[in-house]
Structures are given as structure tokens and as C-alpha cells.
Amino acid sequence: MSIGFAVLSLVPLTLAFYIPALLGTATLKERGEAYRVKAAILFAVGFGGITLVHLILRSGSAVQIATTLGVSLVQISLALALAAFTVYKLAD
Numbered sequence: 001m002s003i004g005f006a007v008l009s010l011v012p013l014t015l016a017f018y019i020p021a022l023l024g025t026a027t028l029k030e031r032g033e034a035y036r037v038k039a040a041i042l043f044a045v046g047f048g049g050i051t052l053v054h055l056i057l058r059s060g061s062a063v064q065i066a067t068t069l070g071v072s073l074v075q076i077s078l079a080l081a082l083a084a085f086t087v088y089k090l091a092d
Helices: 002-031 033-057 062-091
Strands: none
Touching: 002 033, 002 062, 033 062
16 A cells, blocks of 8 residues: 555656656657757756756755655656657657
């Protein structure tokens, strides 16, 4: 039961990460190779901004910051996977 609650608590932030992931993936997929820099900026600003706010709200010890960064990396990976799946399905 507690595992279910832990997974459900990760969903809102994963959805927040999904927005810059979707924008960056769509830019990269639809525009081609010349838009890699723009997609990288979208990823960096989007993911960095959300992670920064998350760290500010959960400021504490070094262990808490490391845990927050680790969880954020997992959520970013999941958001990128969902965005890639969405963009590739919409493009076909």
C-alpha cells in the first residue's frame, strides 16, 4: 500500500516535467537536426526550472537534496519516455 502511495506522489511532478519534455521532443522531431540547440535549451530551462523550484521547496540537508535530485532524474526520464512515445505516435 505504501509503495502505491509513493508512486502516486511522483505523478504530479512527472506531469510537470512532461510539458518541457513534450515541447523539446516535438521540436527535435519535427524540425530536424538544425533545431537541436533549441530543443536542448527547452530541456535545460524546463527541467532546470522545475527542479530548482522543487529544491527550493524542499531545502534541507545534503541527503534530502541528493534524494530530490535522484527522484527528479527518474521523473525526467519517465517524462522523456512518455513524450517520445507521444510524439512518435502522433507523427505516424
